[in-house]
Amino acid sequence: MKVLEVRGLTKYFNGQKVLDDLNFDLNEGEALGFLGPNGAGKTTTLRIITGLYRPSAGRVFIAGIDAVADPIKTKGLFGVCTQDFSFNAHYSIEQDLYFYARLYGLPRRAAMEKARRALEWADLLEHRRKNGDHLSGGMRKKILFARAMINDPPLLLLDEPTTGLDVHARRELWEMIRDLKSRGKSILLITHYLEEAEQLCDRILIIKKGRLVAEGGPGELRQIVDVARLLTVDLYRQLTLEEKEWLCAFPGVKNCKSRGTTVEVALDSSPQRVGDFVQEICLRLQPLSISLRDASLEEVFLEVTGRED
Ligand SMILES: Nc1ncnc2c1ncn2[C@@H]1O[C@H](COP(=O)(O)OP(=O)(O)OP(=O)(O)O)[C@@H](O)[C@H]1O
Numbered sequence: 001m002k003v004l005e006v007r008g009l010t011k012y013f014n015g016q017k018v019l020d021d022l023n024f025d026l027n028e029g030e031a032l033g034f035l036g037p038n039g040a041g042k043t044t045t046l047r048i049i050t051g052l053y054r055p056s057a058g059r060v061f062i063a064g065i066d067a068v069a070d071p072i073k074t075k076g077l078f079g080v081c082t083q084d085f086s087f088n089a090h091y092s093i094e095q096d097l098y099f100y101a102r103l104y105g106l107p108r109r110a111a112m113e114k115a116r117r118a119l120e121w122a123d124l125l126e127h128r129r130k131n132g133d134h135l136s137g138g139m140r141k142k143i144l145f146a147r148a149m150i151n152d153p154p155l156l157l158l159d160e161p162t163t164g165l166d167v168h169a170r171r172e173l174w175e176m177i178r179d180l181k182s183r184g185k186s187i188l189l190i191t192h193y194l195e196e197a198e199q200l201c202d203r204i205l206i207i208k209k210g211r212l213v214a215e216g217g218p219g220e221l222r223q224i225v226d227v228a229r230l231l232t233v234d235l236y237r238q239l240t241l242e243e244k245e246w247l248c249a250f251p252g253v254k255n256c257k258s259r260g261t262t263v264e265v266a267l268d269s270s271p272q273r274v275g276d277f278v279q280e281i282c283l284r285l286q287p288l289s290i291s292l293r294d295a296s297l298e299e300v301f302l303e304v305t306g307r308e309d
Helices: 042-049 071-077 093-103 108-121 137-148 167-182 194-200 218-224 241-248 274-285 297-306
Strands: 002-013 016-027 031-035 057-062 078-081 155-159 186-190 203-208 211-216 229-234 253-259 262-267 289-294
Touching: 002 042, 002 186, 016 042, 016 057, 016 186, 016 211, 031 042, 031 194, 042 057, 042 155, 042 186, 071 078, 078 137, 093 108, 093 137, 108 137, 137 155, 137 167, 167 186, 167 194, 186 194, 194 297, 203 218, 203 297, 211 218, 211 297, 218 297, 229 274, 241 253, 241 262, 241 274, 274 289
Parallel strands: 031 186, 031 203, 078 155, 155 186
Antiparallel strands: 002 016, 002 057, 203 211, 229 262, 229 289, 253 262
């Protein structure tokens, strides 16, 4: 079942097109990475899904309900963790969660129980009497997750949840996301950390200037840009122009860049004979070392978002 459907989403701000006919789906139990350079339109998309902005054109359906025409009806179907947040200065985090549970209509006793269980889930029970502003950045994000999940919605929207956190805090949040996924929740994850998307997401979308430029599983994306592997060749001197042309002319070579005495050769996914290629390089260039590896998601991202329109 599709938990989220985005159809032809277009948004203008002051005559400038920020989203351009964006289409994607999020299936039940799926984690979808939503990536793109700064200003690509990720947060704008999220704000339209949550009903904060109206689109200039296009539709959004959450669990089949039209979120643009009837945003009130969809409010209980998603939890959101935004980049901007605040805590009521007079509330402890326990009262904060109780308040949110009451907003969703839970009776007093059930809301208290819910707040307590949410604190346990976030591993913050011992800090329950503190105000959110007095917690560390990682703890604050955990409380925001707990808030977003207080009414147990099927869809979770996360806008850069781990930005600015240390490695330990990031890993704790990853565990919480994995736990939500194991409970069948659908997750839209905006992130600039490609490793995070690779670790947590089943599928990844990359947008640029409000347009979808790539979509697929982390492995599939490498094939989309057709840079499957990278061969790094270290020389004792710089590569000559003639040698560069010779390298680029080999079958399966996508491009070839040299920086100082290091040469990086991008190879496509065709079943070429890499062994023969390496042998020829050794004979002609007598390199200090050669290494072959799969292209990283970061390299795919740079290729896709760096292309001219
Ligand atoms: N309320 C607004 N009024 C005018 N322009 C806006 C508004 N909100 C966003 N924009 C513009 O829309 C574009 C997309 O912004 P958005 O915040 O959606 O990008 P993003 O992909 O989330 O970027 P980042 O990764 O930096 O958070 C930007 O050019 C931004 O300046």
